[in-house]
Structure formats: structure tokens, C-alpha cells
Amino acid sequence: MALGAPPPPAYRVGVVERRSGAEPPEVAPATLVGVELVWLDLRLRAPVGTSAGAHLQRPLLAVRVVTDQAEGWGECGALPAATPGDPDLDVVARHLQQVAVPRLIQAARTRGGAVAPAALVSHLGGTRPADRHAAATLQMAVLDAELRRSGTPLGARLGVTATSVPVGAVVGIPRDRSMAALLHAVEDVGWAARVRLKIEPGWDVEPVRAVRAAFPDLALQVDANGAYGRLADGGPGAAERLAPLDDLGLTCIEQPLAPPDLAGHAELAARLRTPLGLDESLTSPRRVRDALRYGAMGVACLKPARLGGVFPAVGALGHCREAGVPAFVGGLFEAGPGRAANAVLSALAAPAEGGDPWPGDVAPPAGYLAATPFTFPALQGCRLALPTTPGIGSDLDPAALEGLVARRRWTAA
Numbered sequence: 001m002a003l004g005a006p007p008p009p010a011y012r013v014g015v016v017e018r019r020s021g022a023e024p025p026e027v028a029p030a031t032l033v034g035v036e037l038v039w040l041d042l043r044l045r046a047p048v049g050t051s052a053g054a055h056l057q058r059p060l061l062a063v064r065v066v067t068d069q070a071e072g073w074g075e076c077g078a079l080p081a082a083t084p085g086d087p088d089l090d091v092v093a094r095h096l097q098q099v100a101v102p103r104l105i106q107a108a109r110t111r112g113g114a115v116a117p118a119a120l121v122s123h124l125g126g127t128r129p130a131d132r133h134a135a136a137t138l139q140m141a142v143l144d145a146e147l148r149r150s151g152t153p154l155g156a157r158l159g160v161t162a163t164s165v166p167v168g169a170v171v172g173i174p175r176d177r178s179m180a181a182l183l184h185a186v187e188d189v190g191w192a193a194r195v196r197l198k199i200e201p202g203w204d205v206e207p208v209r210a211v212r213a214a215f216p217d218l219a220l221q222v223d224a225n226g227a228y229g230r231l232a233d234g235g236p237g238a239a240e241r242l243a244p245l246d247d248l249g250l251t252c253i254e255q256p257l258a259p260p261d262l263a264g265h266a267e268l269a270a271r272l273r274t275p276l277g278l279d280e281s282l283t284s285p286r287r288v289r290d291a292l293r294y295g296a297m298g299v300a301c302l303k304p305a306r307l308g309g310v311f312p313a314v315g316a317l318g319h320c321r322e323a324g325v326p327a328f329v330g331g332l333f334e335a336g337p338g339r340a341a342n343a344v345l346s347a348l349a350a351p352a353e354g355g356d357p358w359p360g361d362v363a364p365p366a367g368y369l370a371a372t373p374f375t376f377p378a379l380q381g382c383r384l385a386l387p388t389t390p391g392i393g394s395d396l397d398p399a400a401l402e403g404l405v406a407r408r409r410w411t412a413a
């Protein structure tokens, strides 16, 4: 913020009343007032172990887009450490600060001050991973403001008719690598419509077999986060290591090989009976189309933050549906708005012939975050009722925000 610049407006909660009945919102676009980046120090309730290490902290970058008629919040999906599919949070934050936010402001200036429509925000940036994550963050906030202003819930905007979605849970690799800890963790998520176990070489067949023996009817998937390297690596190959999983009734083996390796996954899929899922390999809607075309996946785990936002994710879900490949929405330890959007998108993953979608990682953040400044609906058994209030579906609690803010940066339009 430049010296002498006006301070950011105070936080507003809920739907902002229109100033007068004279301006139908569809006719008069909202004027962009400014954008605030808010860094939050969030913590996980317990460490989550994956093949890439244990996550303990969840520093979060939230973004607030203020217009003259409503404001909206978005959140960045990037984690503190980069993964093969995603840049780290600092890289995306720098990109937002130096490139994406100035572009949104510049786009408003070329429109006489009007904020760009949310559906166009993904097109303001490039196609690198940081561009996509930044676009997803900004688009979410612009969309939230747009929906609050017009009094529309996200589900209605996207044509979702379902009122609730089934919810899945993820169980990490226990820190002590004990079967007792693993079985206890699976029991703890007994509410879930499916459980996704993290695996890696050395922690795969035996633990999954133990879970299957203890929970014979559980809908079970495994996720290797690319830990089995390349198909042709020395030693026992991925196919030999993973083949015993074929007898354990899994719905999916997710991202066994290092991303992207669509050819390797296609070859591995031909050697296993369990459908292979891709996650880290799916870095863009185009990559989703390529994976479908190459027969590299039988299931897609889609992460809207990685794909560039809500609208690119809708496109990717459409490609999967056309190909007859089931998709589900994965999570990145979101704090509120991102997860609410993912829940609605999860409903769009329902099969064309009707029925429930595959359960997504859309459980309430309160289950894994020690605190969050955003509201979120509670679970009802293994289901989540989709938000019906205007906006993305997650509101800011300004009082809760204050204790969690590390720093903030306001840029006036």
C-alpha cells in the first residue's frame, strides 16, 4: 500500500444490500474498489503423513475482492512446500502480488472500473502452474462477490440440482507406522462414505490388507502421490509391487507413478485390474483430455486450485463425463471458500445416468484445522448439505480472523 493511500474498507459479512433499486446488477457491473491479500497462520489438528512427508502447518493465503456493491473471499490452494503438481505457497503469493492482482486491476481500468466477470478471470493470466493457482484464488473471490451481489448460491449458478453430496476421508501414513495406529485412524473416520489410504513403497500391501480385513465393507481407495517412480525403474517394478492390491476390493489406485507419465500410467493400467486414478498428473484441463485420450486413467481426482479455478474444473468434469470416466474432487486442506466451492463441484461429478458422485474430499475444515476464520456447513452422517446462501457458500467471521492474521496487503484499484 502506498503511503497516504486510503486504508482497506472494514470487513463486510453476508450479502451486501444493493444501494438502490435503480440499478439491476446484471446491467450495471460492480466497480472494483481493491484487492486485499491476507496471510493466515493456520495449524492442522494433527500431522498428516503422505509419501511426500508430514504436513503440520497450513499457512493460508486468502484474498478479498472488494467492489462497490459486494465483497468476496477466495483462498489459495498452494501448500508451504511444492509438490510435483503444484508450486509452493510463496511462489503463488509472489505471483498474485506482482502479476495477477495488478492484471485484475488493469482489466477493471480497461472496463471503466468494472471488475472482470469471474468466468473471465482465468483468461487474464498465463498457463504456468503459478498462473493457474493464482487465477483460481482470484476467480473464487470475484465469483463470491458476484454471487453475493446477485443473491445467487454457487450451486444455482452452476446448474447443480443435488442438495447434498457424499463425503470421503483421507487417512495418512501413521508417524509410527504401526498397524494399530492405522486401524484406529480408519475407525476415527467411520462417518465417511469412502476412505482413501496414503501408500508408498514399503507401506502398501500389508497395511491395506489389514484395513480390508478389519473393515470388509468399507469403500476403499489408495493414493501413492507418485511414490512408485517410473514404470521401468530398477528393482521390483510398480506393477509387481501393486498387483497384490488387485485382490483387496479397492475402487482405485491413485497416482502410483511420478507425474505426469501418462504413457507409463496407461501401460500400468493394462497390467492391473483395479482402476488407476490420476491426481498430480492432471495440471490443466488439456492434460485431463490427454489422459482420457491415452487411456491413462480410469478415475480422475480433480483439484480446482490446480486446474485454474471453478470454471476450468467444470470444463474438466465435463471431459470426464463425456469419456465415461468417474471423477471426484480432491482437497488441499482448504479453510472455507475453496472447500465450499469443491463441494458444489463435487455434485457436478455425478454420473450422466444419475445417482451420487464419487465422494470428494469435502469434509468440514474444522475436522483438520485447529481454527479457521471461515464458516462451513456441518456433516450430516456421511453427507454434506450444499450451501444455499448467496455466494460460494462460506462466510468470513471477522472476529475469528483477527487472531489468525500474519500480515495483509491492500491494493486499491
Ligand code: MG
Pocket (backbone or CB within 6 Å): 223, 225, 254, 255, 279, 280, 301, 330
Ligand atoms: Mg492424490
